[in-house]
Amino acid sequence: MSEQFVIDAIPVELRRNRRRRTRIGIDFDPAGVVVLDAPVATTFEEVEAIVAEHGRWIRYRLQKVREATAHLGRVRYQEGDIVQYLGRNLTLRVSAEDGSAVFLEGKRLCVAALDAADARSKVRGWYQSEAEVVFAAALDRWRDLPWLAGRLPAWRHSFMRTQWGSCSEMGRVSLNTHLVKTPLKLIDYVVLHELCHLEYLNHGKRFYGLMTRYLPAWRVRRKDLDKFMPLLLEE
Numbered sequence: 001m002s003e004q005f006v007i008d009a010i011p012v013e014l015r016r017n018r019r020r021r022t023r024i025g026i027d028f029d030p031a032g033v034v035v036l037d038a039p040v041a042t043t044f045e046e047v048e049a050i051v052a053e054h055g056r057w058i059r060y061r062l063q064k065v066r067e068a069t070a071h072l073g074r075v076r077y078q079e080g081d082i083v084q085y086l087g088r089n090l091t092l093r094v095s096a097e098d099g100s101a102v103f104l105e106g107k108r109l110c111v112a113a114l115d116a117a118d119a120r121s122k123v124r125g126w127y128q129s130e131a132e133v134v135f136a137a138a139l140d141r142w143r144d145l146p147w148l149a150g151r152l153p154a155w156r157h158s159f160m161r162t163q164w165g166s167c168s169e170m171g172r173v174s175l176n177t178h179l180v181k182t183p184l185k186l187i188d189y190v191v192l193h194e195l196c197h198l199e200y201l202n203h204g205k206r207f208y209g210l211m212t213r214y215l216p217a218w219r220v221r222r223k224d225l226d227k228f229m230p231l232l233l234e235e
């Protein structure tokens, strides 16, 4: 259950949590929303009171969260833009020479392009070919999972806006090409998540039991991945 409010220009999401008894927990979503983890019976007045009481600190933290993710999801494909690759910031170098090459040079991603639209299509093409290699290696790292019996599933990748990965009932794994912009350990986490769906299609207790057995820190990874959510909006 989650409800959304705006209180004093602060976007607030209230999540009622059966396991919470008294205190209200305050967290910050990478999108710049205050998330209140609250007991089920929490009233709107209590929500208002807690936002008023911690208002200065909440505004400060929201500002920090927005700064931390401001560079994500806003690539214009122009000279000097910051783009992501495996969790690293790369500076885009766009040269007008006609050519098709995109290459990595230290912390620079160099692209020969005539304009932003050309640079965009070439950089996206580069991400696609990198994703092909990086995801294949990530899948291979999990090859020994017992239920796979040594056989990796059919998989594909594409730019998606709402999810990092999915697994069909037929056992076909889809990964989001944008994932190649995030650190390897987060790619490994998403791949394991999808591979666990080959054993349990839903997100039940057994599914998470499997995740915990093979990646005890998966919750930390999931939280880290949330910070990269603005990437999903990158064109």
Ligand SMILES: [Zn+2]
Binding pocket: 193, 197, 203
């Ligand atoms: Zn899932």
